[in-house]
Amino acid sequence: MKKIFGRPKGLTDILMRYCPGCGHGVVHRIIGELLVELNVRERAVGIAPVGCSVFADEYFNCDMIQPPHGRGPAVSTGIKRARPECIVFSYQGDGDLAAIGTAEIIHAAGRNENITVIFINNAIFGMTGGQMAPTTLPGMRSTTSVKGRDIKKQGYPMKICELLSALDGPYYLERCAVTTPKNIIKTKKALKTAFRNQVENKGFSLVEILSMCPTGWGQTPVQAKKWVEEVMSKYYPLGVFRNRAEEEK
Amino acid sequence: MAEKRLMYGNHAVVEGVIAAGCRFFAGYPITPQNEIPELMSIRMNEEGGVFIQTESEIAAINMLFGAAAAGKRAMTSSSSPGISLMQEGLSYIAGADMPVLVVNVIRGGPGLGNIAPAQSDYYQATRGGGHGDYFTITLAPHTVQDLFEFPRLAFELAEKYRNPALILADGLLGQMMEPVEFSFEPIDPKDLPDPEWALSGCGGRERRIVRSYDLKQGRLEELNVLRSKKYKKIKDNEQRYDAVECDDAHMVIVAYGTCARVAAAAMRIAREKGLKVGLFRPITLWPFPSDVLSDMSKRIKNFLVVEMNCGQMIDDVKLATEFRSKIDFLGRPGGGVPTPPELYKKIEGIYGGMQ
Numbered sequence: 384m385k386k387i388f389g390r391p392k393g394l395t396d397i398l399m400r401y402c403p404g405c406g407h408g409v410v411h412r413i414i415g416e417l418l419v420e421l422n423v424r425e426r427a428v429g430i431a432p433v434g435c436s437v438f439a440d441e442y443f444n445c446d447m448i449q450p451p452h453g454r455g456p457a458v459s460t461g462i463k464r465a466r467p468e469c470i471v472f473s474y475q476g477d478g479d480l481a482a483i484g485t486a487e488i489i490h491a492a493g494r495n496e497n498i499t500v501i502f503i504n505n506a507i508f509g510m511t512g513g514q515m516a517p518t519t520l521p522g523m524r525s526t527t528s529v530k531g532r533d534i535k536k537q538g539y540p541m542k543i544c545e546l547l548s549a550l551d552g553p554y555y556l557e558r559c560a561v562t563t564p565k566n567i568i569k570t571k572k573a574l575k576t577a578f579r580n581q582v583e584n585k586g587f588s589l590v591e592i593l594s595m596c597p598t599g600w601g602q603t604p605v606q607a608k609k610w611v612e613e614v615m616s617k618y619y620p621l622g623v624f625r626n627r628a629e630e631e632k
Numbered sequence: 633m634a635e636k637r638l639m640y641g642n643h644a645v646v647e648g649v650i651a652a653g654c655r656f657f658a659g660y661p662i663t664p665q666n667e668i669p670e671l672m673s674i675r676m677n678e679e680g681g682v683f684i685q686t687e688s689e690i691a692a693i694n695m696l697f698g699a700a701a702a703g704k705r706a707m708t709s710s711s712s713p714g715i716s717l718m719q720e721g722l723s724y725i726a727g728a729d730m731p732v733l734v735v736n737v738i739r740g741g742p743g744l745g746n747i748a749p750a751q752s753d754y755y756q757a758t759r760g761g762g763h764g765d766y767f768t769i770t771l772a773p774h775t776v777q778d779l780f781e782f783p784r785l786a787f788e789l790a791e792k793y794r795n796p797a798l799i800l801a802d803g804l805l806g807q808m809m810e811p812v813e814f815s816f817e818p819i820d821p822k823d824l825p826d827p828e829w830a831l832s833g834c835g836g837r838e839r840r841i842v843r844s845y846d847l848k849q850g851r852l853e854e855l856n857v858l859r860s861k862k863y864k865k866i867k868d869n870e871q872r873y874d875a876v877e878c879d880d881a882h883m884v885i886v887a888y889g890t891c892a893r894v895a896a897a898a899m900r901i902a903r904e905k906g907l908k909v910g911l912f913r914p915i916t917l918w919p920f921p922s923d924v925l926s927d928m929s930k931r932i933k934n935f936l937v938v939e940m941n942c943g944q945m946i947d948d949v950k951l952a953t954e955f956r957s958k959i960d961f962l963g964r965p966g967g968g969v970p971t972p973p974e975l976y977k978k979i980e981g982i983y984g985g986m987q
Contacts, residue, residue: 425835428702431843440841446831448701449843451724454694457686461698461706462831464682465656469702469833487694490687 393418395444404604406594407436409561410503411443413571414472418445421578423470428462430455430472432479435509439474453484456491459498470581472499477518478508481541488543488589493552495586499577502543502589505596506615513599517541520618525599540618544591548624554586556624560593560616562608569621576626585628593619635814642667642806644779645709645735645799646675652784653819654705654733655681658695660688660714663747664803665737668709689714693721693734700730701842703830705787705821707733711803712741712753715761722796723762727844729859730829731790733783734768735799737806740967748967749803749890754944757798758918765856767863769797769870770917772888776810784816791827793866800917802940804890804969871923872915877903881910883934883982886925886949888914890969891938898975907983917945922952929953934982936960938970 390396393415401407418424424445431439433452440447450458455473463471480488480502491498507525508514515525515532518540522531532540544558555577559570570592577588593615595607602610623629639647645668649657657672669685676683682699686692692708699706710718715736725732738753740746757770769789773779782799790797826832831840846852876896878884887895892913902909912928912935914921929935935957937946942965949959962978964970 426833428831428833437845440843444834444839446834446839447841447843448698448728448831449841449845450694450697451720454690454697454721457691457694458698458701460684460691461656461658461695461700462702463698464684464695465699465702465704465706466832469831486687487691490691 391415391419393424393444395442397441399442400438401435402598404595404597404607406505406561406592407503409567410501410570410592410594411439413567413574414501415443417571417575417578418443421575421582423578423582426468427470427472430459430474432475434476434479436474436476436503437510453479453482454487455479455484456487456496456498456500460491460496463496463498470499470578472501472578474501475503476509477502477504477506477516481517481543489547489550492547492587492589493550495552495554497581497584497586499581500589501574502591503594504543504591504619505594505599507596507599509596509599520615542619544589544624547589552587553589553625554627555580555588558591558593558619558621558624560611560621562595562611636811637814638809639776639812640667640807640809641776641779641801642737643671644776644812645783646671647814648780648783649707650675650679651780651814651816651818652705652787653821653824654707654783654787655679655821656699656704656706657682657708658684658686658692659708659710660686660692662711662714664739664806665709665711665735667806668735689717690721693718693725696732697721697725697728697730700725700732701728701829701831703827703832705824707735707783709735709737711737711739713744715753715756719762722768723764723766724844725796726760726766726768727764728842729794730796730842731787731794732796733786733790733799734796735801738800738802746967747803749805749940749969750965750967751802751889751891751940752944752965753800754917754939754941757800758920758948766859767918769793769795769866771797771799772915772917773799773801773805774889774892774913776805776808776812779805780812781815784819789870793862794829795862795866800889802890867919870916871919871921873921873924874913874915875924876911876913878910878912878928880908881932882908882986883936883979884910884912884928884932885936885938885979886912886914886945887938888917888945891940894970894972894975895938897972898979901972901976902979907979909979920948920952922948925949925952926954929956932957934958934960934986936962936979936982938962938975940969941965
């Protein structure tokens, strides 16, 4: 019998520990496929964040490193500058990238560091139990904003693509979602561009991905997808925020 | 004879790092070590190396983590407040068993303190510094020549034991000029082999993971026990010190770095007056040279510890001598530097009380 579908070689055989309906698995698969399709797996070094996807160092079938919370872009910089021939990708959640690691991501973008950043925005701290994240929407409930995020006390969410697009540095910025097959195909296309930019020495590429966290949100997987479509992507509009390849045409 | 140059301490660090085959520097400006990144930015460019002025010391230490994990010699320099910011990264680097070199040109603290020389980061350097059960190899230079030679030694020890290494200088050593002999053939980075942990892409081999965490039941305990065995090996093999005129001494001064220079001058005054005073100078602060000091304490009844702080290394002297000897202390904290006459007066007082 012929095998027509299986795990891409860019992923290991280890069983992923993500909750049902979580977006991480989808994004992992896309990256696993791209590592093979772009023929970069054997020279790739991945960075796992702190958060639910800390175990990414077990899931991606390439060299991996797990640095301190939020420092992925700095560690990526160290690896990329030390070994420019390597393809370096930093996989980060919204606590990692948009809270504790804001300085590192902004400056890596400002330097136009030739790395690829995958930013999972699920509007919550998943691993630690559903606390408010910098990306938690106004009025959204979390375990540290039980009555909903009160913008008077807890301020406004961080819009990372909008924030980074104010800089001259970054080469490519796009926001996607992994809610529907159509959106997943779009996400793959964006990630492919983000990896290819690095292969072609273009510079800093970041893809923000709106992702479901049914457990943290207290929703079913189906409700969670719907919520991303109907609520979250209104606050965080999908689209390309910077594409210097287009600008330079 | 090898080339000799009159150099600032901070500049000697740069040439020592380059001669050690290191081609990766990341750092953030802070007084009194700014001459290091300034010259490094020029020298790394000349040598085809990497120089990154970072957004913070936190970023700098994490760039080192990346470069070391990629299998390259990597270093940063800073001064006390900046070294505090690096402790998170150092803990992860120690937990991942990666070799890096950090030079601390110590200034007065706590807090912003001042920019004068101090030795007040001794505890931080020799007790791990960050969270978790770990130690960092710590070297204490006392001349500009040491500042040239120690980066190479630090890299060799760091790589041999897969452990971060620190060089503890101070503002005075960094800012003073002395002749430096280029005492060894510079290492060509191309001659340094790729270490067995290097993340370089898994082509043709099994993939590698560099990390400090392990959540499997009991596994972290095993890893810590394993690492403690490594620390014991370092303690057994790498204690370094210099003992000057200790054989016939009735009392011995214990001092490192700038204080050892002052102590040597005070010892000369004492010896000229017929007082039998020796000088014990730890070169490794961790591992502390306890074994020799312990033996010495069976014979020497009086030690005088001199530090530019309120008393930190004195604890290690007490532990090493197991309370067999009387231990006096002269400390100048907050940027104060003891003078030879000041120290001699102290020696005279102790010596007088002994007879």
